[in-house]
Amino acid sequence: MSDDAEPSKTNGRRNMDSFLAVLTVLVISAFFSTMAALFLWHVPDGNKEILVYMVGQLSGFASAFIAIWTSTTHESSKKSDVISAAQPVKL
Numbered sequence: 001m002s003d004d005a006e007p008s009k010t011n012g013r014r015n016m017d018s019f020l021a022v023l024t025v026l027v028i029s030a031f032f033s034t035m036a037a038l039f040l041w042h043v044p045d046g047n048k049e050i051l052v053y054m055v056g057q058l059s060g061f062a063s064a065f066i067a068i069w070t071s072t073t074h075e076s077s078k079k080s081d082v083i084s085a086a087q088p089v090k091l
Helices: 005-040 045-070 072-085
Strands: none
Touching (some): 005 045
């Protein structure tokens, strides 16, 4: 494997982390905005069931994104990238 491939792998990882960060902010913002809207506006009786379903899905997505950032798997993959990019120790 050439040394030229390594920077693009790191850059791709950084782009993915940025994408996940933006998506996380959007989903969590949408969840809290929806919760605030439920307190401010009246929901017609015919729409309550579908709204409960949609808010439930949104809360699941928000929980999943929080789990991505707080899980050990995410940190482990970052650690693996650092280790693979490190130079070997010369004795």
